[in-house]
Amino acid sequence: MSDKEILLSTDKICKEFTKSDGTKFTACKDVSLQLYRGETLGLVGESGCGKSTFVRTIMGLHPASSGKIFFKGEDITSLSGEKRRAMAKHIQMIFQDPSTAFNPKMRIRDIICEPLRNFAKVSDKEAEARAVALLEKVELAPEIALRYPHELSGGQRQRVGIARALILEPEIIICDEATSALDVSVQDSIAKLLAKIQKERGVSYIFICHDLGLVSLISHRVAVMQQGQIVEELPGDKIQEAQHPYTQKLLSSVFTVRARS
Numbered sequence: 001m002s003d004k005e006i007l008l009s010t011d012k013i014c015k016e017f018t019k020s021d022g023t024k025f026t027a028c029k030d031v032s033l034q035l036y037r038g039e040t041l042g043l044v045g046e047s048g049c050g051k052s053t054f055v056r057t058i059m060g061l062h063p064a065s066s067g068k069i070f071f072k073g074e075d076i077t078s079l080s081g082e083k084r085r086a087m088a089k090h091i092q093m094i095f096q097d098p099s100t101a102f103n104p105k106m107r108i109r110d111i112i113c114e115p116l117r118n119f120a121k122v123s124d125k126e127a128e129a130r131a132v133a134l135l136e137k138v139e140l141a142p143e144i145a146l147r148y149p150h151e152l153s154g155g156q157r158q159r160v161g162i163a164r165a166l167i168l169e170p171e172i173i174i175c176d177e178a179t180s181a182l183d184v185s186v187q188d189s190i191a192k193l194l195a196k197i198q199k200e201r202g203v204s205y206i207f208i209c210h211d212l213g214l215v216s217l218i219s220h221r222v223a224v225m226q227q228g229q230i231v232e233e234l235p236g237d238k239i240q241e242a243q244h245p246y247t248q249k250l251l252s253s254v255f256t257v258r259a260r261s
C-alpha cells in the first residue's frame with residue numbers, strides 16, 4: 001500500500017477523559033495510523049481498549065487532547081463550525097445499530113437523504129430518485145424507500161445505514177461494529193456488499209469489529225489496540241503470524257470460542 005495516496009493519518013493522537021472523581025483517564029495514547037485510498041484498515045482489540053474513542057476523535061465528536069489528524073495532508077484536528085460540518089462529505093460513519101440513529105417517524109427515503117439535505121435543498125421527487133438508486137446499490141427493493149425503519153429487518157436496516165453513508169459520496173467510511181449485531185450469514189452479506197462498494201467507488205474503510213476472523217478476511221491491514229495504544233500492525237492475511245503476545249492472546253481466544261461452539 002506504500003505507493004498509494006494516504007487519505008487520512010493520525011500523529012500521536014491522545015484522548016484523555018476526566019472521571020467523575022476528577023482523576024484523568026487516557027483512553028487513546030499516541031495513536032499514529034495511516035489509511036490509504038481504497039484500503040480497508042481493520043481495528044481490533046478487547047472491549048474498552050479505546051477503538052470507538054479513537055474513531056470518534058477522528059470524526060470530531062470528541063476533541064483530541066493532543067496529537068494531530070490529517071485528511072489529504074490538511075490538519076483537521078481542530079476544525080469547528082462550517083468546516084467541521086463539511087468534513088461529513090469526506091468521512092462518514094456506520095454504527096452497530098443504525099436504527100438508533102434513524103428517526104422512527106421518517107420514511108427510509110428521507111433517512112437516506114438526510115445528510116444531503118444538510119448541504120442542499122432537495123425536493124421529495126429528487127430525494128426519492130436518489131434514495132431508490134442507492135437502495136439498488138445496497139441491493140434493496142425500490143419500494144423500501146417509502147417504508148419506516150421498524151418495517152425492516154436488522155440486515156435491511158444496516159443496508160439502509162450504508163446507503164445513507166454513501167449519499168454524500170465520501171472517500172472514507174468508518175464502520176464501528178457495523179456487522180456485530182447481525183447473524184453470521186447477514187454479516188457475511190454485508191461484508192461482501194462493503195467490498196463490492198469499495199471496488200466500484202475506491203472508498204476506504206476503517207473497520208472496527210470484535211470478530212478477528214471477519215476482520216482479517218476483509219481488511220488489507222489490521223491494527224491491534226491494547227489499552228489505548230497500537231501494539232501491532234499486520235497485513236490482513238497474515239494475522240495468524242502475529243508477533244505481539246496481546247495479538248496472540250486475542251487470536252487464541254477466538255479459536256477457543258470457535259472450538260467450544
Ligand SMILES: Nc1ncnc2c1ncn2[C@@H]1O[C@H](COP(=O)(O)OP(=O)(O)OP(=O)(O)O)[C@@H](O)[C@H]1O
Nearest residue numbers: 017018019027045046047048049050051052053054
Ligand atoms: N465520554 C467518555 N467519558 C469518560 N470515559 C469514556 C468516555 N467514552 C469512553 N470512555 C472510556 O474510554 C475507554 C475506551 O472506551 P471505547 O468505547 O473507546 O472502547 P472500545 O474499544 O470501543 O470498546 P467496545 O469494543 O466495547 O465498544 C473505556 O474505559 C470507556 O469507559
